Amino acid sequence: MTKSYHVAVVGATGAVGTQMIQLLEDVTFPIKEVSFLSSARSAGKKLTFRGEEVVIKEATPDSFAGVDIALFSAGGSISERFAKDAVAHGAIVIDNTSAFRMHPDVPLVVPEVNPEALRDHKGIIANPNCSTIQMVAALQPIRAAYGLNRIIVSTYQAVSGSGIQAIEELQTQSQAILSGEEFTPAVMPVKGDKKHFQIAFNALPQIDVFTDNDYTYEEMKMVNETKKIMSDASMKVAATCVRIPVITGHSESVYIEVEQDNVKVSEIQELLRNAPGVVLEDDTANQVYPHAASSAGKKEVFVGRVRHDLDDSKGFHMWIVSDNLLKGAAWNSIQIAESLIEQEII
Amino acid sequence: MTKSYHVAVVGATGAVGTQMIQLLEDVTFPIKEVSFLSSARSAGKKLTFRGEEVVIKEATPDSFAGVDIALFSAGGSISERFAKDAVAHGAIVIDNTSAFRMHPDVPLVVPEVNPEALRDHKGIIANPNCSTIQMVAALQPIRAAYGLNRIIVSTYQAVSGSGIQAIEELQTQSQAILSGEEFTPAVMPVKGDKKHFQIAFNALPQIDVFTDNDYTYEEMKMVNETKKIMSDASMKVAATCVRIPVITGHSESVYIEVEQDNVKVSEIQELLRNAPGVVLEDDTANQVYPHAASSAGKKEVFVGRVRHDLDDSKGFHMWIVSDNLLKGAAWNSIQIAESLIEQEII
Structure with missing residues (x-):
């Protein structure tokens, strides 16, 4: 008898939770029951799932x-607050927050990169940060083939990574500027931080709060999570994370240095063309490259602008784009669930 | 007797020409006459300069x-078409286009970096590309003190670099998206290229057309102009140039490697604090960093987010922002004129 699963979504009304529920409609594994959970404030709202009404509970x-x-x-x-309760009840938790990502007992998984790490789970599995997921998914085939010594990334991140309030602020602020009206920034760059700045028609070099080393938490997530997912603490990783006025779709300007000599751009392109979950969009003669607007709503990671560094024979530049709410969050979580089932871990 | 100058502005109705005329109102050198020139289409329009009406001529x-x-x-x-005519009439041309920048007989000048190059002029002086100017102005004090081996830059560039049509497209397209209306991209990323893509709420990794090496002309301008201005053909420079939905103000995520060992972040900050034309805005504990909206309308180059690379002791990251129409174009041209006069070259 095929096993059927009871799946809970905590944060069912959020930007990512909404996407998770949509994606659950089409998963390949059997679902016998869903529980859509939220704060007391949203409890009582109703959603439709596979044609049936589901009431959101606190x-x-x-x-x-x-x-x-x-x-x-x-x-x-x-x-x-609740992950341990879920585990105590026998559930496997797939957590999209940063709460447990760097805990040594918690696998941090991108299924295209390190699905084997799921076997070591102790109840909680962490979904990496959105900006990390798309980068490691694109770089993994290159690393597997040629080794990877160094990554320098500058991000162009959408506001939806900060939730629905951030999307609303970008929209209302953009409208205010176009209409010549006054506005008061209140959400971006970080709702809980001391100061807020204009995000519409601007670029803010702060995502999450600053750490003691003058990098932001977002930047250190990219550094530390990449090393953990790729099981390589010695890899050189540096990040500059920037919020731009895009609603959905993170873009990344990525420089890498491979270990092997004499790697050709065409070889990297061929690897990416055949990599799981990756789509190569790279033909400069015909202006083919990915961008946020062309990638939003899609599950894959899109790569373009692959080119050799002009000075370092082991250096390459590329442009990596993905929907931060899908592969960067909800879809990667669903893929983890599918991988747990395929590997018969659950 | 103090010399007084007849100054012509060619392109008087464009995004940069308009700024040049405004800046000429306040220059320190005497102006005896102005000629505001344009295409036949704009000829006949009237401008006010220092309280007097000036008719634009073809x-x-x-x-x-x-x-x-x-x-x-x-x-x-x-x-x-016209620069040689101007030179033949005895004028010194300060050209803001890319037409003559890489010509060996044409000085390419950022007055904070290489004013001495003006002495070798043969009638034409080139103003560098906007994205190059702000970067070299910020990096020059660091290079002078510690040497500079390598630059890797990813840009976040405003649409006004593409002119008034690009600004209008960003505004009308943003409004269409906010209103849920249809739109057809027609200007960005490059008016004269084959395809056009959405720029509102998006990021496009193409500025200018592509060259044979899969870099864009904009990227190669940053590479080649930086080497020329800094008189160092062996410096490693790589660029990824990206257009984002900002009207005015280019931002740059810049990684550098200095030659000298044991350079401290505080030393670089101190250099930048005292550098001509540069303003250090760098205090992460108080969320102080420059951004496009805070820099637009100002003449200086703003630098923040200065921090050590986490792996390379000679590596540093920083965030460089400036008004692309002012220091990136009109103001640098005016500064060149002022420097010619100060150095008694004209």
Whole structure:
């Protein structure tokens, strides 16, 4: 008998939770029941799932009775509060927040890169940061073939990574500027930080708050998570993370240095053309390259502008784009659930 | 007797020409006469300069009789057509287009970096590309103190670098998207190229057309102009140039490697704090960093987010922002004129 699963989504009304629920409609594994959970504020709202009405309930420690897979995306504090309850009830938690990502007992997984790490789970599995996921998914085939010594990345990140309030702020602020009206920034770059700046028609070099080393947490997530996912603490990784006025779709300007000599651009392009979850869009003669607007709503990671560094024979530049709510969050979480089932871990 | 100058502006109605005329109002050197020149289409329009009405005239070879300084910013083909006429009439041409920048007989000048190059002029002086100017102005003090081996830059460039049509497209397209209306991209990324893509709420990794090596002309301008301005053909320079939905103000994520060992971030910050034309805005604890919206309308180059690379002791990252129409174009041209006069070259 094929096993059927009870799946919970915590943060069901958020930007990522909404996407998770849509993606669950079409998963390949059998679903016997869903629980859509939220804060008390959103509880009672109704959603339609596979043609049936589902009432959103307030998340409590007992919400996870009978749940097999619990997808969390309601902020780190909610994950810290309820993940252990879910695990105690026998669920496997797939957590989209940064709460557990660097915990040594928690696998941090991008299924195209390190699905084997799922076997070591102790109840909680972490979904990496959006900007990390798309980068490692694109770089993994290159690393597997030629080795990878160094990554320098500058990001062009969409506001939806900061949630629905950030999307609303970008829209209302853009309209205010176009109409010549006053506005007061209140959400970006970081809702909980001291100062807020204009995001419409601007670029802000701050995502998440600053750490003691003058990098932001977002930048250090890219550094530390990349090393963990790729199991290579010695890899050189540096990041500059920048918020730009895009609603959905993160773009990344990535420089890499491979280990092997004499690698050709055409070889890297061929690897990416055949890599799982990656789409090569790279034909400069015909202006073919990915961009946020062309990638939003799609599950894959798109790569273009692959070219040799002009000075370093082992250096290459490329442009990596993906939907930050899908592959960067909801879709990667769903893929982790599918991989757990395919590997018969659950 | 103090000399007084006849100054011509070619491209008087363009995005940069308009800024040049505004800046000429306040220059320190005496102006005895101005000639504002344009295409036949804009000829006859009237501008006010220092309280007097000036009629814009169509540029012809004879427009430059008696002109001492001719500021060109009407596109490369206009410069190619008329610059020699201006020189033949005895004017010094300061050209803001890319027409003559890499010509060995043409000084390419950022006055904070290489004012001495002006002495070798043969009638034409080139103003560098906007994205190059702000970068070399910020890096020059670091290079002078510690040497500079390598630059890797990813840009976040405003649409006004593509002229008034690009600004209008960003505005009307943004409004269409906010209103849920259809739109057809027609200008960006490059008006004269085959395809056009959405620029509102998007990021396009193409500025200018592509060259044979899969870099764009804009990227190769940054590479070649930086080497020429800094008189160092062996410096490693790589660029990824990206257009984002900002009206005015280019931002740059810049990685550098210095030659000297044991350079401290605080030393670089101190250099930048005291550098001519540069303003250090760098205090992460108080969310102080430059951004396009805070820099637009100002003449200086703003630098923040200075931090050590996490792996390479000679590596540093920083964020460089400037108004692309001012220091990136009109103001640098005016500064060249001022420097010619200060150095008694004219």
